[in-house]
Amino acid sequence: MVPAIGEPADAAPAPTPLAVPVPVPVAASGTQPDHLDAVVVRLRAAGCVFAEDEATLLLEAATGADGVPDLPELERLVERRVEGLPLEHLLGWAQFSGLRVGVAAGVFVPRRRTELLVREALALLPGPGGMPARDGGGPVVVDLCCGSGAIGLAVVTARPDVRLVAADVDDAAVACARRNLAPHGVLVLQGDLDAPLPADLRGRVDVLTANTPYVPTGAVALMPPEARLHEHAVALDGGPDGLDLQRRLAAVAARWLAPGGHVLVETSERQAPAAVAVMAEHGLHARVVSDDDLDATVVVGTRAPTPGRPRSDLGGDGTRRD
Numbered sequence: 001m002v003p004a005i006g007e008p009a010d011a012a013p014a015p016t017p018l019a020v021p022v023p024v025p026v027a028a029s030g031t032q033p034d035h036l037d038a039v040v041v042r043l044r045a046a047g048c049v050f051a052e053d054e055a056t057l058l059l060e061a062a063t064g065a066d067g068v069p070d071l072p073e074l075e076r077l078v079e080r081r082v083e084g085l086p087l088e089h090l091l092g093w094a095q096f097s098g099l100r101v102g103v104a105a106g107v108f109v110p111r112r113r114t115e116l117l118v119r120e121a122l123a124l125l126p127g128p129g130g131m132p133a134r135d136g137g138g139p140v141v142v143d144l145c146c147g148s149g150a151i152g153l154a155v156v157t158a159r160p161d162v163r164l165v166a167a168d169v170d171d172a173a174v175a176c177a178r179r180n181l182a183p184h185g186v187l188v189l190q191g192d193l194d195a196p197l198p199a200d201l202r203g204r205v206d207v208l209t210a211n212t213p214y215v216p217t218g219a220v221a222l223m224p225p226e227a228r229l230h231e232h233a234v235a236l237d238g239g240p241d242g243l244d245l246q247r248r249l250a251a252v253a254a255r256w257l258a259p260g261g262h263v264l265v266e267t268s269e270r271q272a273p274a275a276v277a278v279m280a281e282h283g284l285h286a287r288v289v290s291d292d293d294l295d296a297t298v299v300v301g302t303r304a305p306t307p308g309r310p311r312s313d314l315g316g317d318g319t320r321r322d
Contacts, residue, residue, distance in 0.1 A: 043078070096110040096112070104176045109227075115154075116291045117151060140162070140204050145193070145213070146167060149178075152209075208263040210246075212265055214271060215237060220237050257303040275299040285301065
């Protein structure tokens with residue numbers, strides 16, 4: 001699998017930046033293996049660590065239904081990748097939770113680490129395979145700062161019974177999320193954080209997910225160019241300490257959550273203690289979930305349950321490492 005690109009600077013080291021290679025044009029004739037080898041050579045020269053995987057995907061993107069590569073299109077794709085354009089933006093999709101999620105220019109590319117947030121959200125949902133079902137219909141999920149809609153798409157694919165509402169402030173992200181989620185009948189709204197949410201969701205949300213930007217402002221310039229030059233800053237910059245949006249979210253989460261409902265945010269391991277404190281300041285019981293394999297950290301805040309309802313999801317020390 002091709003790895004995620006443009007990881008936050010405080011969470012993972014930047015990959016080797018693409019260099020300008022000596023051009024090796026795609027041959028005008030030859031077999032598919034010949035074309036693949038030529039692309040691999042160019043991508044390796046440009047500093048692509050996973051050149052073979054990327055070359056295969058670019059050749060696939062340039063190959064028509066008849067199985068014949070469109071060589072001018074392949075040349076265009078390779079040139080743009082060598083220039084530093086994110087692979088996912090070139091392909092028009094990113095792999096996430098076993099799905100191909102559509103992405104577009106400027107839209108935040110979903111990272112593999114965010115699969116932890118999806119996994120935790122699904123485990124906390126009332127009903128099949130998750131928490132005990134609530135009365136009154138299917139679970140309600142809200143995905144704020146939804147970007148391409150990747151989190152919501154993974155959730156609704158696994159749990160088609162949920163009512164999902166997604167929102168983002170960015171024009172390109174909203175358009176992308178609507179394309180991804182339209183087949184599932186999901187409402188995608190545009191506006192700042194929770195501002196566009198329908199009033200009828202107040203006090204009814206079982207799980208609220210939000211992959212808020214959490215890169216500190218001063219670290220954005222240190223991110224790989226694929227992220228800082230090709231993903232909109234609104235999806236990256238989390239303010240001076242990276243927690244500006246998480247503070248705003250914690251302040252409004254309780255008004256939307258059902259009793260015993262959960263809000264989940266992704267953060268870095270270093271920022272997790274501060275994120276937990278932010279949740280606690282607003283009356284939420286907060287805990288940290290980590291996955292070393294994914295290099296992922298999620299903070300879960302839980303609204304106090306209805307008296308008598310067990311809180312079987314909460315660990316004794318508020319922390320769990322998978």
